[in-house]
Amino acid sequence: MTTNTYIHGIGMTKFGTHVDRTLKELLLDASRQALEDAGRPKVDAVFVGNFLAGSMSNQEILGAIVANDLGLGFVPTAKVEGACASGGIALRQAVLAVMSGEHDTVLVAGVEKMKHAKTAEVTQAINAAMDTDSSEKSAGLTFPGFFGVLANRYFHETGASKKHLAMVALKNRENAMNNSLAQFTKETSLDEIMNARMITDPLGLFDCSPMTDGAAALVISRKPSGIHIKASSLVSGPTQMQDAADLLSIPAIGESGRHAYEKAGLGPEDIDVVEIHDCFSMTEMIAIEELGFFPRLEGWKAVEKGLTKASGEKPVNTSGGLLSRGHPIGATGLAQIYQLVRQLRGDAANQVEGARIALAQNLGGTGSYSAVHILERV
Numbered sequence: 394m395t396t397n398t399y400i401h402g403i404g405m406t407k408f409g410t411h412v413d414r415t416l417k418e419l420l421l422d423a424s425r426q427a428l429e430d431a432g433r434p435k436v437d438a439v440f441v442g443n444f445l446a447g448s449m450s451n452q453e454i455l456g457a458i459v460a461n462d463l464g465l466g467f468v469p470t471a472k473v474e475g476a477c478a479s480g481g482i483a484l485r486q487a488v489l490a491v492m493s494g495e496h497d498t499v500l501v502a503g504v505e506k507m508k509h510a511k512t513a514e515v516t517q518a519i520n521a522a523m524d525t526d527s528s529e530k531s532a533g534l535t536f537p538g539f540f541g542v543l544a545n546r547y548f549h550e551t552g553a554s555k556k557h558l559a560m561v562a563l564k565n566r567e568n569a570m571n572n573s574l575a576q577f578t579k580e581t582s583l584d585e586i587m588n589a590r591m592i593t594d595p596l597g598l599f600d601c602s603p604m605t606d607g608a609a610a611l612v613i614s615r616k617p618s619g620i621h622i623k624a625s626s627l628v629s630g631p632t633q634m635q636d637a638a639d640l641l642s643i644p645a646i647g648e649s650g651r652h653a654y655e656k657a658g659l660g661p662e663d664i665d666v667v668e669i670h671d672c673f674s675m676t677e678m679i680a681i682e683e684l685g686f687f688p689r690l691e692g693w694k695a696v697e698k699g700l701t702k703a704s705g706e707k708p709v710n711t712s713g714g715l716l717s718r719g720h721p722i723g724a725t726g727l728a729q730i731y732q733l734v735r736q737l738r739g740d741a742a743n744q745v746e747g748a749r750i751a752l753a754q755n756l757g758g759t760g761s762y763s764a765v766h767i768l769e770r771v
Contacts, residue, residue, distance in 0.1 A: 394656060395621075395623050395624060395656060395657060395658070396488055396491075396492055396621075396622050396623065396624065396625060396656075397491065397492060397615050398488045398491045398492060398613050398614070398615060398621075398622045398625075399613065399614055399615070399616065399617050399618040399619075399620060399621050399622065400611055400612070400613055400618060400620040400622065400730070400734055400768070401430075401431035401432070401434065401498075401612045401613065401614050401616070401618045402426075402427040402428060402429070402430035402431025402432070402434075402610075402611065402612035403426070403427055403430055403609075403610070403611055403612075403730070403731045403734050403735070404422070404423040404424065404425065404426025404427035404428075404429070404430060404609065404610040404611075404731075405423055405426065405574055405607070405608070405609040405610070405724075405727075405728055405731045406419050406422050406423050406574070406607050406608050406609070407573070407574045407607065408574060408575060408576045408605050408606070408607035408718055408719030408721060408724075408728070409508075409576040409605060409606065409607070409719060410508045410606060411506070411508070411606040411607070412508075412509075414606070415450075415506070416446055416450045416452055416504055416505075416506040417452065417458060417462075419504050419506065419606065419607060419608040420441070420455065420458070420459060420502055420504040420608045421458075421459065421462055421463065422608060423502055423503075423504070423608035423609050423610040423724070424459055424463060424500060424502045424608075424610045425463065426610065427500065427502070427610035427611055427612050428463070428500065428612060430612070431612035431614075434498050434612065434614065435498060436465045436468060436498055436499065436500045436612070437468055437469075437495075437496035437497055437498050437499060438468050438469045438470065438487070438490055438495075438496045438499045438500075439456045439459050439460050439465065439468060439469075439470040439471075439499070439500045439501075439502070440456065440470070440471055440472075440473055440483040440484075440486050440487045440490075440499065440500075440501050440502075441455040441456045441459060441470070441471070441472045441473065441483060441501075441502050441503065441504065441723070442472075442473050442474075442475075442479035442480035442481070442482065442483035442484075442501070442502070442503035442504075442723040442724070442726060442727065443455055443472055443473075443474065443479055443503065443504055443505065443722075443723035444474055444475075444476055444477070444479050444505065444519075444522070444722040444723050445505055445506075445507065445515075445518050445519075445722060445723070446472075446504070446505070446506075446723075448518045448521070449506065449507060449509075449510055449514075449515070449518055450506055453472065454472075455472045455504070456470025456471050456472050457470050459500070459502060465500070471486070473486055475757045475761075475762045475764075476521075476522035476722070476757035476758045476761060476762065477522065477670065477672060477720070477722050477725060477755070477756055477757045477758070478627075478670075478726060478755045478756055478757030478758075478761075478762040478763065478764050479503060479722060479723045479726065479757070480501075480503035480609070480723055480724055480725055480726025480727040480728070480729075480755060481627070481726030481727075481729075481753070481755030481762075481764030481765075481766065482627060482726070482755075482757075482762065482764055483501050483502075483503060483723075483726070483727070484501050484611065484613075484625070484726060484727065484730065484764070484766060485625045485626075485627050485764055485766075487499040487501040487611075487613055488613065488622055488625045488766075489625075491613060491614065491615050497614060497615050497616070498612065498613070498614040498615075498616070499612070499613050499614070500610065500611075500612055501610065501611045501612075501613060501727065502608065502609070502610035502611075502724075502727070503608065503609050503610070503721075503723040503724035503725070503726060503727040503728075504607070504608035504721065504723050504724050505605065505606065505607065505608075505721035505722045505723045505724055506606045506721070507604040507605060507606060507721065507722070508604055508605070508606045509606075510604075512604070515604050516535065519536065519722075520535065520536075522536075522757065522758045522759075522761070523536075523632070523633075523758065523759065524632045524633050527633055528635075529633050529634055529635065534634065535593070536672070536673075536759065537592050537593040537596055537601055537673070538593050539634060539759045540596065540672070540673040540675045540676060540759075541592075541593040541594055541595065541596045541675075542634070542640065543640055543641065543675050543679065544558060544595050544596060544673075544674075544675040545594070545595060546640045546641060547641055547675065547678065547679075547690075547693075548595070550641065550690060551690050551691075551693055552693070553678075553693035555587060555595045555597075556583070556587065557678070557693040557696050557697060558595070558596070558600050558674040558675060558678070559583050559586040559587050559597075559599070559600075559674070560583065560696050560697065561671070561674040561677050561678060561696055561701075561716075562586050562599040562600055562674045562716055562717075563581065563582070563583055563586055563599075564696075564701065564702055564709075564710070565671065565677075565710050565713050565714040565716045565717045565718075566580075566581050566599070566713065566716070566717045567702075568703055568710060568711050568712065568713045568714070568717070568742070568743050569712070569713025569714075569717030569718055570713075571742045571743050572712055572713050572718060572732075572742035572743070573742070574718070575712065575713040575717055575718040575719060575742075576603060576605055576607075576713075576717065576718060576719030577603070577713070577717040577718075577719070578717075581599065585599075586599040586600075596673060596674070596675070599674075599716070600673055600674040600675070600716075601672075601673055601716075602671070602672045602673065602715040602716055602719075602720040603716075603719060603720060604720075605719035605720050605721040606721055607719060607721035607724050607728070608721065608724050609724045609727035609728040609730075609731050610727060611727055611730055611731070611734075617771075619737075619738070619770060619771060620734055620737055620738070620768055620769070620770060620771070621768065621769045621770075621771045622766060622767075622768060623656075623657040623659070623750075623767045623768060623769045624652075624653040624654075624656035624657035624659075624765070624766065624767040625653070625656075625764075625765075625766050626649045626650075626652035626653040626656065626764065626765045626766075627649060627762065627763070627764045627765075628645050628648045628649045628652065628762070628763055629645060629761060629762055630643065630644050630645030630648070630760040630761060630762070630763065631644070631645075631759075631760060631761075632758060632759070632761045633759075634759065637760075641679065641689075641690065642679070642683065643676075643679055643680070643683055643756070643759075643760040643763070644683075644760065645756070645760045645761070645762060645763035646679070646680050646683035646684065646754060646756065646760070646763045647683040647684070647685075648763070649754065649763040649764060649765040650683060650684040650685065650752075650754065650763075650765050652765070653752070653765040653766070653767050654685075654767075656767075657767045657769075659750065659767065660685070661684060661685035661686050663750050664686070664707070664750050664751065664752045664767075665708075665736075665745060665747070665748040665749055665750050665751060666708045666711060666733065666736045666745045666748045666751045666752075667681075667684075667686070667707065667708065667709045667710070667751070667752050667753075667754075668709075668710055668711075668712060668714070668729035668730075668732055668733055668751075668752075668753045668754070669681065669684075669709055669710055669714065669754050670715065670725070670729075670754055670755050670756035670763075671710060671714040671715050671716050672715050672720065672756065673716075674716065676756065677701075677709065677710070677714065678692045678693060678696065679692070680754060680756075681695065681701065681707070681709060684752070684754060684765075686707050686709075687700075687707075695707070703743040703745065708743070708745050711732065711736065711741065711742065711743040711744075711745065712728065712729070712731075712732035712741075712742065712743075713742075718732075725755065726753070726755035726764060729753040729754075729755060730753055730766065730768070733751035733752075733753055733768050734768065736748045736751055737749070737751055737768060737769075737770040738770075748770070749769065749770045750767065750768070750769055750770075751767070751768045751769075752765065752766070752767050752768075753765065753766045753768070
């Protein structure tokens with residue numbers, strides 16, 4: 394069934410490097426923006442999506458900090474963790490809280506601060522999103538390694554090449570250039586992307602999402618507004634590569650999409666604009682297939698034809714995506730919603746004309762979680 398939940402306010406900091414701002418400051422900034430945008434309503438509960446605050450910033454109790462510092466009173470709060478899907482899962486928990494009748498209006502926020510740490514430290518912390526008691530961990534598998542294996546297999550089974558991944562990265566950079574809140578807004582070229590420093594074959598620097606500081610927030614309510622959350626879904630999937638029935642399928646994405654379409658009474662053909670979890674260029678390629686926008690093993694053809702550009706028939710990641718908008722892990726799922734609300738309000742970067750139905754897909758781990766939300770302009 395569709396939800397009785399509506400979005401009333403949105404807020405987001407610029408994504409990138411915030412040397413002089415703490416994790417708490419970023420979180421409160423985005424939250425204040427969302428509350429202001431919603432007309433400063435009385436908030437009944439707070440959910441915060443976050444992955445690394447404990448390990449990277451030595452800071453937990455984020456929900457209570459938001460409620461206390463923003464003067465929201467003695468309301469229930471919680472921090473939600475689901476690796477890179479933490480923001481999307483926090484939103485789902487908020488939606489369920491409203492649907493249950495327990496709360497009328499909920500503040501949902503997401504935050505991460507990563508740029509102050511060394512790359513090796515961040516990599517080690519992020520690897521907590523894998524099964525660390527497994528042979529894959531002992532073998533040294535990392536996230537770039539996992540998606541690099543998928544890319545090479547995809548090349549083997551299709552006519553795709555490294556150039557098609559570069560086309561995904563270039564599209565998202567071109568979109569980010571028009572987004573004042575994006576981390577990377579500098580012009581690049583297919584040639585620069587193709588020849589960039591290799592991270593793990595065949596993924597180069599531009600094929601991998603960056604470390605990012607930033608926060609995003611929403612206010613949702615049972616009271617009607619112009620943006621209806623038509624469906625919310627969440628599923629879990631395999632936590633190890635060796636458990637995958639098919640390397641070129643991330644079943645959590647497909648299943649979360651199927652559940653969301655069913656609840657909304659819609660299909661892939663009804664979606665006007667999409668924000669997808671492109672932690673790697675290869676992930677976007679698989680996701681556009683899993684969500685039914687293009688046939689299996691033919692996403693590369695859609696990319697080649699420009700069908701996923703902001704001007705194409707299925708605009709994907711008009712914000713710049715994780716690759717260029719940035720990926721402050723706990724905030725990413727909510728930054729996707731921020732962009733889609735702007736699209737449905739008609740004032741987004743890379744505005745899609747007449748956008749009415751939007752979909753956000755937020756992935757955690759190598760496919761351990763996938764959250765999908767479908768929004769409708771009403």
